Amino acid sequence: MARVTLQTIADRVGVSRMTVSNAFSRPDQLSSDLRDQILAAAQELGYVGPDPAARALARGTAGAVGVLLTDSLRYAFTDEVATGFLGAIVDELAPSGVALTLLTSDERGEAVPARDVAVDGAVVYSCLPQSNARDWLLRRHLPLVYVDQDPDPEIPSINVDDRGGARLAATHLVELGHRRIGVLTLAVAGTRVSLDDDAESAAVPHPQRERLLGTLEVLRGHGIEPAIEHAERHGDEEAQAAAHLLLAGPERPTGVLCFSDVLALGVIRAAHELGLEVPGDVSVVGFDDSPVAARNEPGITTVRQDVAAKGRLAAVELTAAIERAREADAADASAPPPAEIAHHVLPTELVIRGTTAPPPI
Amino acid sequence: MARVTLQTIADRVGVSRMTVSNAFSRPDQLSSDLRDQILAAAQELGYVGPDPAARALARGTAGAVGVLLTDSLRYAFTDEVATGFLGAIVDELAPSGVALTLLTSDERGEAVPARDVAVDGAVVYSCLPQSNARDWLLRRHLPLVYVDQDPDPEIPSINVDDRGGARLAATHLVELGHRRIGVLTLAVAGTRVSLDDDAESAAVPHPQRERLLGTLEVLRGHGIEPAIEHAERHGDEEAQAAAHLLLAGPERPTGVLCFSDVLALGVIRAAHELGLEVPGDVSVVGFDDSPVAARNEPGITTVRQDVAAKGRLAAVELTAAIERAREADAADASAPPPAEIAHHVLPTELVIRGTTAPPPI
DNA sequence: CGGGCGTACTGTACCGGTACAGCACATCGA
DNA sequence: TCGATGTGCTGTACCGGTACAGTACGCCCG
Numbered sequence: 001m002a003r004v005t006l007q008t009i010a011d012r013v014g015v016s017r018m019t020v021s022n023a024f025s026r027p028d029q030l031s032s033d034l035r036d037q038i039l040a041a042a043q044e045l046g047y048v049g050p051d052p053a054a055r056a057l058a059r060g061t062a063g064a065v066g067v068l069l070t071d072s073l074r075y076a077f078t079d080e081v082a083t084g085f086l087g088a089i090v091d092e093l094a095p096s097g098v099a100l101t102l103l104t105s106d107e108r109g110e111a112v113p114a115r116d117v118a119v120d121g122a123v124v125y126s127c128l129p130q131s132n133a134r135d136w137l138l139r140r141h142l143p144l145v146y147v148d149q150d151p152d153p154e155i156p157s158i159n160v161d162d163r164g165g166a167r168l169a170a171t172h173l174v175e176l177g178h179r180r181i182g183v184l185t186l187a188v189a190g191t192r193v194s195l196d197d198d199a200e201s202a203a204v205p206h207p208q209r210e211r212l213l214g215t216l217e218v219l220r221g222h223g224i225e226p227a228i229e230h231a232e233r234h235g236d237e238e239a240q241a242a243a244h245l246l247l248a249g250p251e252r253p254t255g256v257l258c259f260s261d262v263l264a265l266g267v268i269r270a271a272h273e274l275g276l277e278v279p280g281d282v283s284v285v286g287f288d289d290s291p292v293a294a295r296n297e298p299g300i301t302t303v304r305q306d307v308a309a310k311g312r313l314a315a316v317e318l319t320a321a322i323e324r325a326r327e328a329d330a331a332d333a334s335a336p337p338p339a340e341i342a343h344h345v346l347p348t349e350l351v352i353r354g355t356t357a358p359p360p361i
Numbered sequence: 362m363a364r365v366t367l368q369t370i371a372d373r374v375g376v377s378r379m380t381v382s383n384a385f386s387r388p389d390q391l392s393s394d395l396r397d398q399i400l401a402a403a404q405e406l407g408y409v410g411p412d413p414a415a416r417a418l419a420r421g422t423a424g425a426v427g428v429l430l431t432d433s434l435r436y437a438f439t440d441e442v443a444t445g446f447l448g449a450i451v452d453e454l455a456p457s458g459v460a461l462t463l464l465t466s467d468e469r470g471e472a473v474p475a476r477d478v479a480v481d482g483a484v485v486y487s488c489l490p491q492s493n494a495r496d497w498l499l500r501r502h503l504p505l506v507y508v509d510q511d512p513d514p515e516i517p518s519i520n521v522d523d524r525g526g527a528r529l530a531a532t533h534l535v536e537l538g539h540r541r542i543g544v545l546t547l548a549v550a551g552t553r554v555s556l557d558d559d560a561e562s563a564a565v566p567h568p569q570r571e572r573l574l575g576t577l578e579v580l581r582g583h584g585i586e587p588a589i590e591h592a593e594r595h596g597d598e599e600a601q602a603a604a605h606l607l608l609a610g611p612e613r614p615t616g617v618l619c620f621s622d623v624l625a626l627g628v629i630r631a632a633h634e635l636g637l638e639v640p641g642d643v644s645v646v647g648f649d650d651s652p653v654a655a656r657n658e659p660g661i662t663t664v665r666q667d668v669a670a671k672g673r674l675a676a677v678e679l680t681a682a683i684e685r686a687r688e689a690d691a692a693d694a695s696a697p698p699p700a701e702i703a704h705h706v707l708p709t710e711l712v713i714r715g716t717t718a719p720p721p722i
Numbered sequence: 723c724g725g726g727c728g729t730a731c732t733g734t735a736c737c738g739g740t741a742c743a744g745c746a747c748a749t750c751g752a
Numbered sequence: 753t754c755g756a757t758g759t760g761c762t763g764t765a766c767c768g769g770t771a772c773a774g775t776a777c778g779c780c781c782g
Contacts, residue, residue: 723782724781724782725780725781725782726779726780726781726782727778727779727780727781728777728778728779728780729776729777729778729779730775730776730777730778731774731775731776731777732773732774732775732776733772733773733774733775734771734772734773734774735770735771735772735773736769736770736771736772737768737769737770737771738767739766739767740765740766740767741764741765741766741767742763742764742765742766743762743763743764743765744761744762744763744764745760745761745762745763746759746760746761746762747758747759747760747761748757748758748759748760749756749757749758749759750755750756750757750758751754751755751756751757752753752754752755752756
């Protein structure tokens with residue numbers, strides 16, 4: 001049995017292929033009588049509807065948008081901050097009927113999703129600044145939205161006031177009286193990078209860099225030079241291992257600023273292993289206010305960001321960007337008013353819970 | 362600036378369009394000399410590579426596979442069992458470079474992803490048995506894999522021994538001496554359904570039905586008729602509300618079998634609110650062995666299923682199904698040996714932790 | 723020296739739709 | 753009665769690629 005196409009139905013009913021196409025895609029273009037007849041014939045022949053691939057080519061619309069994630073796609077499903085963000089995107093997108101396609105920056109193998117999969121636009125979310133995959137998306141001239149990326153004036157972006165949040169956290173510890181402070185952040189691609197070298201600094205993902213800058217600004221302002229440790233990866237074990245380095249040294253900090261709640265949990269566990277009380281012996285501050293922070297007993301003092309709002313906003317901005325691109329395409333020659341590109345910075349907020357206290361005397 | 366296509370490059374270099382196509386897609390078809398020349402011209406003209414939509418149409422391959430989820434896509438990112446499953450799929454898929462597209466069964470709005478988005482195959486995961494979206498996928502004759510669905514002989518499936526697991530859980534409570542037992546399950550589309558009516562029973566998702574059947578089999582075998590409660594939705598509050606109904610009644614059960622760990626957690630919380638000890642006054646058994654079960658203090662006794670294995674297997678089976686479809690397409694007339702359709706049933710295992718004990722005297 | 727063969731490239735016919743201009747015919751107002 | 757307007761359907765030309773069957777030509781071998 002050969003494939004059923006518009007032509008098959010057209011022949012059967014005795015109309016032109018175009019009319020059949022209209023029956024499906026533009027019902028107002030033909031009498032409802034004929035339309036019913038065509039739909040009936042389609043049903044009978046087992047025709048499902050216009051082929052998505054063909055339609056995508058002819059219309060220039062894929063019906064799906066992408067999200068570019070790390071090379072470890074798995075991570076996106078393990079981390080509660082990431083899942084919260086993605087959940088909000090899909091939720092916002094659902095009513096419009098566009099699907100979400102997960103794009104990885106993983107480049108083993110021939111096929112590169114960011115180059116080879118049809119999408120109408122994409123959210124660039126959790127990937128390294130120098131990601132190849134992001135370059136592919138850029139070169140395709142796809143409508144993009146940057147989330148938690150170094151902003152580019154041409155591209156709508158959504159960021160969080162990471163620096164301000166970090167300042168709040170650092171100030172909190174300083175005001176409690178802490179002077180020996182540790183910082184726990186994430187290694188980039190398995191290696192520790194500092195902000196001293198510009199080239200290296202550019203390789204650090206935006207949020208981490210901002211968080212470190214905000215932290216150092218406050219601490220150095222008080223003459224404090226923190227000990228900085230890097231977790232190899234964003235997992236429980238890695239966090240705990242790095243925390244051990246921080247807490248087992250000679251000059252053990254009385255307070256630790258962590259650049260995520262998962263890291264903070266690692267510090268708390270490491271502290272317990274070393275027989276230290278939190279917050280009695282060590283104060284711990286997290287970041288993000290992910291569910292783990294509230295779940296922990298005691299609740300983790302942390303810097304809140306509204307992950308759901310970030311996701312929703314990303315979806316809205318992407319939809320808008322796609323719309324703009326369509327209009328620009330149509331407008332053609334006319335001087336297109338260079339639509340305002342939005343750059344959002346969402347607020348952060350310090351949430352004081354039970355893991356911070358004045359340092360031991 | 363007009364769009365750059367193969368033809369643009371062909372004209373520039375002075376070769377046929379086909380040769381340019383080969384330069385990108387079949388390097389062995391032309392001298393490396395010419396290929397370099399073509400690639401250079403492409404670079405210069407800002408050509409990114411073959412257009413995914415056009416390629417999808419010509420090759421009949423989209424480079425993406427779908428996962429059909431509930432109408433609330435958000436749920437897929439909230440529930441740790443679901444995220445674990447999806448994470449395993451993407452992980453397994455990543456090296457091959459195929460992207461994962463999230464399909465919702467939500468049908469507000471014109472566009473229906475399951476009908477309108479180009480994919481090479483799909484995993485049917487968490488959706489109601491009578492889902493329209495699933496029907497679209499079926500009618501498109503896409504290679505499918507069913508996960509946690511009522512099996513269809515024609516379609517590869519992956520299920521878990523839910524019934525066996527439920528038997529283990531029920532037996533565990535009975536052997537501990539419990540006689541007044543409650544069951545907490547999930548309402549279907551917001552309404553409670555029993556298995557008494559065949560029509561209603563068909564509307565219950567496979568795992569829930571199996572879990573209930575296994576449970577009833579064991580309990581009734583011991584002459585026990587459990588009280589059954591339904592949580593409106595699979596969330597913390599809903600679970601707690603339903604648990605209250607179960608625990609606040611006149612004949613309070615001494616043991617509750619829950620069909621997920623989230624529900625179990627709801628029972629534990631409700632018990633505490635009512636001043637009851639777990640497991641002193643009430644024993645609680647969960648299902649799935651999701652991270653919450655291990656995280657809770659005390660650990661929740663539960664029925665383990667290997668969600669990651671389920672996801673990996675789904676990816677493998679889907680890849681195989683797509684491959685089979687391709688071959689069948691190529692073989693054409695030759696009697697295609699009706700490749701064996703695999704139907705997996707993964708084992709379950711009772712994990713006894715701290716929420717079960719003999720009933721109070 | 724002629725036939726066979728491999729290599730490098732080309733021509734044509736699709737893949738399955740959609741956009742848009744056109745065309746026939748009916749209806750309406752003056 | 754005639755042009756103007758509108759409705760309903762058709763024809764053609766794409767969208768941007770890929771498959772496959774050539775063709776041209778150099779080379780080896782008997």
